[in-house]
Amino acid sequence: MLVNVVIICLGFAGLIWGADKFVFGASAFARNVGIPPLVIGLTIVAFGTSAPEIFSSAASALAGEPELAIGNAVGSNIFNLGIALGVALVIKPITPPRSLARKELPALMLVSVLCGLLMMNLYIGVWDALALIAVVSFFIIYLFSRKRSQPADAECDDDDEIPDDVSTGKALTWLILGLALLIVSAEYLVEASISVAGLLGVSSGIIGLTLVALGTSLPELAATVTCALRGHHELAVGNIIGSNVLNILVVLPFPGLLAASYFDSNLFYRDYVAMMVMTILLLAISYPAIRARRQLGRSSGIAFIMLYLAWFGIMYYQIH
Numbered sequence: 001m002l003v004n005v006v007i008i009c010l011g012f013a014g015l016i017w018g019a020d021k022f023v024f025g026a027s028a029f030a031r032n033v034g035i036p037p038l039v040i041g042l043t044i045v046a047f048g049t050s051a052p053e054i055f056s057s058a059a060s061a062l063a064g065e066p067e068l069a070i071g072n073a074v075g076s077n078i079f080n081l082g083i084a085l086g087v088a089l090v091i092k093p094i095t096p097p098r099s100l101a102r103k104e105l106p107a108l109m110l111v112s113v114l115c116g117l118l119m120m121n122l123y124i125g126v127w128d129a130l131a132l133i134a135v136v137s138f139f140i141i142y143l144f145s146r147k148r149s150q151p152a153d154a155e156c157d158d159d160d161e162i163p164d165d166v167s168t169g170k171a172l173t174w175l176i177l178g179l180a181l182l183i184v185s186a187e188y189l190v191e192a193s194i195s196v197a198g199l200l201g202v203s204s205g206i207i208g209l210t211l212v213a214l215g216t217s218l219p220e221l222a223a224t225v226t227c228a229l230r231g232h233h234e235l236a237v238g239n240i241i242g243s244n245v246l247n248i249l250v251v252l253p254f255p256g257l258l259a260a261s262y263f264d265s266n267l268f269y270r271d272y273v274a275m276m277v278m279t280i281l282l283l284a285i286s287y288p289a290i291r292a293r294r295q296l297g298r299s300s301g302i303a304f305i306m307l308y309l310a311w312f313g314i315m316y317y318q319i320h
Helices: 002-032 037-062 066-091 099-119 126-148 152-160 168-200 204-216 218-229 233-251 253-258 266-292 298-319
Strands: none
Touching (some): 002 204, 037 204, 037 253, 066 218, 099 233, 099 266, 126 233, 204 218, 204 298, 233 253
């Protein structure tokens, strides 16, 4: 057990560090070969914080453990809202920007409802995965069309995150190293997680919902708290919403494409429902705050944390 726990911790570290270096190398290489900063920002840089979930989900599906992949996607969304956003709000209240009401919040609700419709039959298959891929393709096209219609100076935010003083050789080295570390870390993390599930006598879905979801969501927790402390309110909330949308649209298709099968009903009736309750709470408190131009305070953060603890308590009670 101890060896598996050490491997899991090293796997988390490898995923997070590998994602950072992969994005660094890929962004620098793309800039050096003349790809516009707009394209890099909407693809490679945006990929960064969701890379751990994506690679661990792919490795889970390839290992024949679709429940681990599904649990990772849903559990990461629950953690992002219940803990990452909840802790950030407790540390410092956040003023939600008006843009959330027009774009990000409707997109999150739409994608979450779609996820529920696809999971209702307790089966994730190829057609479900293709439906999610079609939606993410639409979002990418929509984002590109909106960005291209903005003034040129609106691209500066993306441009700031892309390194401009790295040689092509060094960029390729970091890109290959980061990608290799992502693949190896994901494989060992999944193997160790499956072993831990067997030793504890619980399903791989439970491990995906808790241990794997927590570890792969650490970048979102760190980014959200940092943005809140620095007063970057739009980034703090937008990071959570964007990550949750990507977890559904990009992470969830892997079990459908690589290991289509039925899954434990608790993943829908308990875990998806918990995710939706937190999502609805986010909308319910955000829209009035946006209209009144007031902050989401510490009481909102405590509410999210309490919901997470209630969900975790129900899950713990059911498996014992």
